Amino acid sequence: MTYREALKQGIREALHADGRVFLIGEDVGRYGGAFAVSKGLLQEFGEDRIMDVPLSESGFVGAGIGAAIAGMKPIVELMTVNFSLLAMDQIVNNAATLLHMSGGQINVPVVIRIGCGIGRQLAAQHSHSWEPLFAHIPGLIVLSVGTHEDARYMLAEALKSPDPVIVFEYTSMLNSEKEIPANITQVDISKTKVRRVGKDISLITYGTGVYKCMDAANELAAMGIDVEVVDLRVLRPLDEETILASVSKTHRALIVEDAWKSVSISSEISARIMEKIFYDLDAPVLRLSGVEVPIPYPVHLEEASVPQKNDIINAVKKILNHD
Amino acid sequence: MNAEEGHHLLYQMQLIRRFEEKSAEQYTKAKIRGFLHLYIGEEAVAVGVIQSLADEDKILSTYREHGHAIARGVDTKKIMAEMYGKQEGCSLGRGGSMHFFDTKKNFYGGNAIVSGHLPMAVGMALASKKQNKKNITCCFFGEGAAAEGEFHEAMNLAALWQVPLLMVCENNQYAMGTALKYTHSILELEKKGMAYGIDTVAVDGMDLNAVINAANKAVAKIKETGKPYFLVCNTYRFRAHSMFDAELYRDKGEVEEWKKRDPITTFKKYLLLEKLTTEQELSIIETRIESEVQEAVDFAEVGTWEPIENLTKFVYSQ
Numbered sequence: 001m002t003y004r005e006a007l008k009q010g011i012r013e014a015l016h017a018d019g020r021v022f023l024i025g026e027d028v029g030r031y032g033g034a035f036a037v038s039k040g041l042l043q044e045f046g047e048d049r050i051m052d053v054p055l056s057e058s059g060f061v062g063a064g065i066g067a068a069i070a071g072m073k074p075i076v077e078l079m080t081v082n083f084s085l086l087a088m089d090q091i092v093n094n095a096a097t098l099l100h101m102s103g104g105q106i107n108v109p110v111v112i113r114i115g116c117g118i119g120r121q122l123a124a125q126h127s128h129s130w131e132p133l134f135a136h137i138p139g140l141i142v143l144s145v146g147t148h149e150d151a152r153y154m155l156a157e158a159l160k161s162p163d164p165v166i167v168f169e170y171t172s173m174l175n176s177e178k179e180i181p182a183n184i185t186q187v188d189i190s191k192t193k194v195r196r197v198g199k200d201i202s203l204i205t206y207g208t209g210v211y212k213c214m215d216a217a218n219e220l221a222a223m224g225i226d227v228e229v230v231d232l233r234v235l236r237p238l239d240e241e242t243i244l245a246s247v248s249k250t251h252r253a254l255i256v257e258d259a260w261k262s263v264s265i266s267s268e269i270s271a272r273i274m275e276k277i278f279y280d281l282d283a284p285v286l287r288l289s290g291v292e293v294p295i296p297y298p299v300h301l302e303e304a305s306v307p308q309k310n311d312i313i314n315a316v317k318k319i320l321n322h323d
Numbered sequence: 324m325n326a327e328e329g330h331h332l333l334y335q336m337q338l339i340r341r342f343e344e345k346s347a348e349q350y351t352k353a354k355i356r357g358f359l360h361l362y363i364g365e366e367a368v369a370v371g372v373i374q375s376l377a378d379e380d381k382i383l384s385t386y387r388e389h390g391h392a393i394a395r396g397v398d399t400k401k402i403m404a405e406m407y408g409k410q411e412g413c414s415l416g417r418g419g420s421m422h423f424f425d426t427k428k429n430f431y432g433g434n435a436i437v438s439g440h441l442p443m444a445v446g447m448a449l450a451s452k453k454q455n456k457k458n459i460t461c462c463f464f465g466e467g468a469a470a471e472g473e474f475h476e477a478m479n480l481a482a483l484w485q486v487p488l489l490m491v492c493e494n495n496q497y498a499m500g501t502a503l504k505y506t507h508s509i510l511e512l513e514k515k516g517m518a519y520g521i522d523t524v525a526v527d528g529m530d531l532n533a534v535i536n537a538a539n540k541a542v543a544k545i546k547e548t549g550k551p552y553f554l555v556c557n558t559y560r561f562r563a564h565s566m567f568d569a570e571l572y573r574d575k576g577e578v579e580e581w582k583k584r585d586p587i588t589t590f591k592k593y594l595l596l597e598k599l600t601t602e603q604e605l606s607i608i609e610t611r612i613e614s615e616v617q618e619a620v621d622f623a624e625v626g627t628w629e630p631i632e633n634l635t636k637f638v639y640s641q
């Protein structure tokens with residue numbers, strides 16, 4: 001199944017499961033979704049459940065928040081993370097804030113899906129990895145869909161949350177095909193997932209980093225290096241227990257992300273490892289992050305902007321003093 | 324209009340058309356990547372409006388800006404190189420199709436956050452006013468953009484501060500796959516200008532002469548009064564929104580109907596009827612365009628890649 005199809009099946013299932021659920025976003029209906037994720041859903045569910053909206057990000061995200069407060073279960077889609085900035089006021093000042101500010105009276109059970117990531121030569125106003133901007137905000141639950149099984153099953157769990165959930169989906173992965181193991185029909189969105197068990201080093205990552213790290217781990221295995229791959233999945237609140245348990249076991253950590261390095265997810269994790277399990281470490285924690293530039297258009301510069309598989313392999317070898 | 328002027332205008336519209344057809348070809352050959360939004364069908368708007376501007380007037384546009392850049396006189400070789408991602412491009416190859424910049428030509432993008440450039444346009448016009456400059460700012464955007472809060476904030480600020488700004492709404496009937504009627508509660512977009520007390524005119528954007536007349540009047544008015552002006556050009560895009568569009572949202576028949584009003588065909592007929600041109604002169608223009616477009620491709624082909632060491636250059640000023 002493609003990542004796109006997995007996302008779509010997740011949305012379909014949610015629409016079938018609960019009449020309060022509706023999908024709202026730019027071009028989700030007649031166009032078939034900017035990236036064809038919701039293609040055919042308008043025909044299947046009708047205009048009431050699949051709502052095309054004008055270009056008004058602050059408006060329709062705010063409306064989604066309002067509808068959630070008033071008893072509906074909206075799935076709000078933002079095509080590209082760059083456009084989410086137009087709705088940031090609604091997300092931060094309203095969705096993330098109301099429960100606390102109202103003394104616990106107002107829940108905001110909205111789900112906001114955001115297309116995100118680098119790797120399609122869409123240049124600086126259409127490609128970034130801005131999960132850290134959202135992971136900074138108390139009150140939000142921030143998920144990152146790094147695998148096909150999460151693409152298929154995360155949404156159902158997100159819709160159960162009484163609090164606002166931001167789901168990052170990666171546009172560059174939409175066409176990729178993977179089997180989803182038949183025994184998986186549910187995922188736990190409060191938990192980080194160890195995707196590959198290993199003993200020499202923990203590769204901690206999320207989003208497009210997951211498959212990249214799995215590939216790197218396979219190549220490293222051929223060199224005799226046994227890597228553990230930790231897919232964070234939930235970027236806020238962090239599942240510290242799973243992360244620290246892995247590093248305590250392997251005694252080494254490399255954190256991999258496409259996002260800019262300063263004030264990122266990797267900075268946070270690195271700091272927590274240092275604060276909590278410093279004496280378990282055999283080597284300093286290293287980070288591979290995005291180069292701190294607006295993403296450029298040409299493919300060679302775009303690729304140079306984010307960590308690639310070989311960078312990961314080299315960094316692991318360096319940490320393990322392996323040549 | 325004399326024959327020379329007529330020929331130049333036709334040349335510009337046809338150059339845009341041919342250049343974009345070539346770009347689409349180069350896209351299918353994977354020479355151009357990312358998003359590519361074609362302007363084909365809308366040429367009369369860019370050409371008609373930009374001819375009314377002086378060189379020192381500033382222009383801001385969207386990601387569908389090939390036509391505006393060409394009409395403004397940005398070098399087609401640099402434009403093609405930009406779409407190839409080569410460092411000889413007008414933005415060093417870093418922007419691609421959506422981000423042409425050429426400040427020497429007073430061309431300020433190539434802006435791909437819908438409506439994001441509108442408040443900036445107000446500010447550029449405000450700067451002219453504060454500096455007692457005579458130039459105006461001209462800002463192009465789609466009807467989809469007019470649903471954004473930034474459009475409304477920009478319109479109000481422009482009117483409140485009385486800045487010399489020409490706001491040109493290119494109403495091509497669709498915002499991606501969402502038709503005007505699903506985007507706006509009021510379909511006569513000109514009413515939005517009136518709501519802010521801004522002089523407003525709606526014009527047939529498929530008719531170059533109509534656009535020229537309206538734009539000339541608008542620019543004269545702005546230069547005389549220093550106040551903003553809202554020009555709605557009703558037009559149509561013949562091609563898909565971008566190269567990632569299956570066009571599920573409109574009938575082929577509707578597109579064919581609009582193609583009958585092709586601005587280039589209409590203007591050619593006008594020139595012939597008014598005896599401002601001959602079939603022979605028309606074919607000379609086509610030959611000239613053909614070689615200009617080919618030169619642009621050749622230039623882009625031999626262009627070079629920006630070295631990776633330069634990646635972080637220009638994050639801050641040197």
Ligand SMILES: Cc1ncc(C[n+]2csc(CCOP(=O)(O)OP(=O)(O)O)c2C)c(N)n1
Nearest residue numbers: 083387435436437465466467468497498499
């Ligand atoms: C803020 C923002 N939201 C969404 C998009 C995605 N998008 C790009 S173009 C477009 C349609 C814009 O329509 P319109 O303003 O009418 O201009 P047109 O493309 O028809 O020229 C959309 C939804 C974007 N680039 N920026």
